[in-house]
Amino acid sequence: QVQLQESGPGLVKPSETLSLTCTVSGGSISTFYWSWIRQPPGKGLEWIGYIYSSGSTNYNPSLKSRVTMSVDTSNNQFSLKLSSVAAADTAVYYCARAPSGSLLDHWGRGILVTVSS
Amino acid sequence: DIQMTQSPSSLSASVGDRVTITCRASQGISNYLAWFQQKPGKAPKSLIYAASNLQSGVPSKFSGSGSGTDFTLTISSLQPEDFATYYCQQYKTYPLTFGGGTKVEIK
Numbered sequence: 697q698v699q700l701q702e703s704g705p706g707l708v709k710p711s712e713t714l715s716l717t718c719t720v721s722g723g724s725i726s727t728f729y730w731s732w733i734r735q736p737p738g739k740g741l742e743w744i745g746y747i748y749s750s751g752s753t754n755y756n757p758s759l760k761s762r763v764t765m766s767v768d769t770s771n772n773q774f775s776l777k778l779s780s781v782a783a784a785d786t787a788v789y790y791c792a793r794a795p796s797g798s799l800l801d802h803w804g805r806g807i808l809v810t811v812s813s
Numbered sequence: 814d815i816q817m818t819q820s821p822s823s824l825s826a827s828v829g830d831r832v833t834i835t836c837r838a839s840q841g842i843s844n845y846l847a848w849f850q851q852k853p854g855k856a857p858k859s860l861i862y863a864a865s866n867l868q869s870g871v872p873s874k875f876s877g878s879g880s881g882t883d884f885t886l887t888i889s890s891l892q893p894e895d896f897a898t899y900y901c902q903q904y905k906t907y908p909l910t911f912g913g914g915t916k917v918e919i920k
Binding site: 731740741742743745754756757758790798799800801802803804805806 | 845847849855856857858859862868900902904907908909910911912913914
């Protein structure tokens, strides 16, 4: 059974860059799409984007100017960078597998990232 | 972007009740609709895809229906483990978008 685990700093200062990594176990990262989704406290879910194992990406236009995703197939990991963060970026960030790019079938447990000085 | 609107935003129900949640898309999405269950502090769990197909391991008390713009999730007999927040999500076009959620609480 594939499992995903998010990791990274839980606190980021305003204007800095948020960096998270998702480690995939129980299966190969190859030939799948991998997504990031976030959920501000007490609010709904927002799709950030996906990266394919080859490195191709598709970002939500609302965040596109600040988002960079990358993949490390040798370590079965993929990463998210969100630049110029503000308090509104405080959220639980989830990574998820999307076999066809859009259907999200396996999710990580999530990591809370707080933007504060 | 396709807007997804769920109703109600919350509901109170008793164990054994039949519960129906509605999701409406701002434009037609055929059957590219998924449902997720989320419990407090946990990741969303995939329940249904393609509007009416149960994910492996999901009990048959959950069912989904609809096509185009109007969809429903039904829980046939609510059990204590079903009290959670439910989200719909369209995957017809990017960006993927989610409904605002329906919180199912104990009456």
